[in-house]
Amino acid sequence: RLFSTVIVKTQNPAIMRTVLDKSGLPHLLSLLSSPHLVMLNQAVLPLCLLFTLDPLPSNLYTQVTPEVVTKILGILEIKKPADGYRMVHENVLKLLTVMIGCKNDQT
Numbered sequence: 001r002l003f004s005t006v007i008v009k010t011q012n013p014a015i016m017r018t019v020l021d022k023s024g025l026p027h028l029l030s031l032l033s034s035p036h037l038v039m040l041n042q043a044v045l046p047l048c049l050l051f052t053l054d055p056l057p058s059n060l061y062t063q064v065t066p067e068v069v070t071k072i073l074g075i076l077e078i079k080k081p082a083d084g085y086r087m088v089h090e091n092v093l094k095l096l097t098v099m100i101g102c103k104n105d106q107t
Helices: 002-010 013-021 025-033 037-050 058-063 066-077 085-101
Strands: none
Touching: 002 013, 002 025, 002 037, 013 037, 025 037, 025 058, 025 066, 037 066, 037 085, 066 085
16 A cells, blocks of 8 residues: 555656566555455556556556456446445546556557
8 A cells, every 4th residue: 555655646757667666566456456445446546657657667567467457347346335436436447548548569
């Protein structure tokens, strides 16, 4: 969760690259296994920012596997609690949009 907070609060490309270089991505991706919406959102938001890096770091596109994308898509199936899932759904849709439009020859 610390890596998530650092990325989201700073939105600094150099810091984002440092987190990736220091093996922070697996920790962020592990948040996708949580049943809690807050934790899921803490995974999705920094991923949105990481996918805006240009060029896209190689470890990002190698570690965000089809299984990870399936977990991200699975968040859209969550419908409860009613007061929280909409915001997370919106952030997942933003992430998917950023992933589709990312600037990298490898994706």
